[in-house]
Amino acid sequence: MEKPNITKETTETLLETKFLKVFDLQYAPGKHYFDATRRSKENLVALQSEELCKTMLPDAVTCIVVLQEADKEAKLLLTYEFRYPTGQFLLSPPAGLIDPQDKQTEQPLLETAAREIQEETGLTIEEHDSMHVVNPCLFSSTGMTDESNALVCAVLHPEDLSHLTQAGAVGSECFDGFVLLSKAEAQEILRQGRDAHGMFYSVYTWAALLYFVSDLWEQ
Template sequence: MKGINITKDKIETVLDKKFIRVFDLQYEEGRHYFDASRRPLDDLVAAKSEEEFKSMLPDAVSCVVVIEEDGKEPQLLLSYEYRYPAGRFLLSVPAGLIDPEDKEVQDPLFVTAKREIFEETGITVKDTDKVEMINPFVFSTPGMTDESNGLVLVVLKNPDLSTLNQDGAVGQEFFDGFEFVTKDKAKELLKNGRDDKGHFYSVFTWAALMYFVSDMWK
C-alpha cells in the first residue's frame, strides 16, 4: 500500500508552547490531521525520512525497576505520581524526558533512566546493578501524538532503601509515596485494572507489571 508523504511545507504550527506543540498535517489537498507533540517542527516524526525514523531517539524513558534483596522475594518498585490531566495520583513507573545533553552521550536512554530513578526515588544505580534495554522506542498513542518512550529495565541488587525519598521532584512533578509490588500483587493489579485506591493506571504501568510477572526481567 502506498504511504502518505508529509513534508515540512505541508505542516502548519497551530500551538507552540515550551512542553507541547500542535501541528496541522495536511496529508492531502484540503485534508488535515492534527498532531500533538513535544518536538519542534524540525524534529517532527511525521516528516522524517525512513532512515531518520529508524534511527531516532524517543522523547522520554520509562523504567521497570525491580528490587532484588538477598533472602527476599523480588519486588517491582512503583510510585504514586500526580498526573495533571487525570487530576489524581496514579500508580506509575519512574520516568522522564531525555535532556538535550543526554543525546550527545553513549547510551542516552540508560543515562536518562539512572537520573530519573535517582530524582524520583533517591536511589543511585550502581555499576553492579543490571541495566538493560526492553524496547528502544514505543509510541504512546500515535492516533493523536507522536510522543514516545524507551523502556529500560533496572534491577537493583540489595539497594540501600534507607535513601528512598521523593525529594528530587523537579518542575511540575508531585509524588505521594511508593508501592512495593510482589509477583502475586502484580497479578492482582493486572486482573483488577485498578490500584488499591480503585484508580486506573497508565499503559506504561501495565507494561511494567506484565514484564515483571512474565519473568522476562530475569
C-alpha cells in the same frame, strides 16, 4: 497502499508553547490531521524518512525498577505520581524526558534512566546492579501525538530501603509515596485493571507490571 504525503511545506503550526506544540499535518489537499507534540517542526516524526524513524531517539524513558534485596522476594518499585490531565495520583513507573546532554553520551537511554531513578526514588545505580533496554522506542498514542518512550529495566540490589525518597522531584513533578509489589500483587493489579485504590493506570504501568510478572527481567 501508498502512504499519504506529509511534507514540511504542507505542515502548519497551530500552537507553539514552551512545552507543547500542535501541528496540522495536511496530508492531501483539504485533508487535515492534527499532531500534539513536544517536538519542533524540524524534528517531527511525521517528517522523518523511514530510515531515520527506525533509528530515532524517543522523547523519554520509562523505567522498570526491580528491587532484589538479599534473601528476599524481588519487588517491583512503582510510585504514585500526580498526572495533571487526569487530576489523579496514578500508579506509575519512574520516567522522564531525555535531556540534551544525555543525547551526547554513548548510551542515552541508560543515562536518562539512571538519572530519573535517582531523582524520583533516591536510589543510585551501583556496580552490582544491572540495566538493559527492553524496548528502544514505543509510541504513546499515535492517533494524537508522536510522543514516544523507551523502556529500560533496572535491577537494583540495595542493602536496605532507607534511601528511598521522592525529595528529588523537579518542576511540576508531584509524588505521593511508593508501592513495592510482589509478583502475586502485580498479577492481581494486572487482572483487575485497577490499582489497590480502584484507580486506573497508564499503559506504561501495565507494561512494567507485565514485564515483571513474566520474569523477563531475570533473563
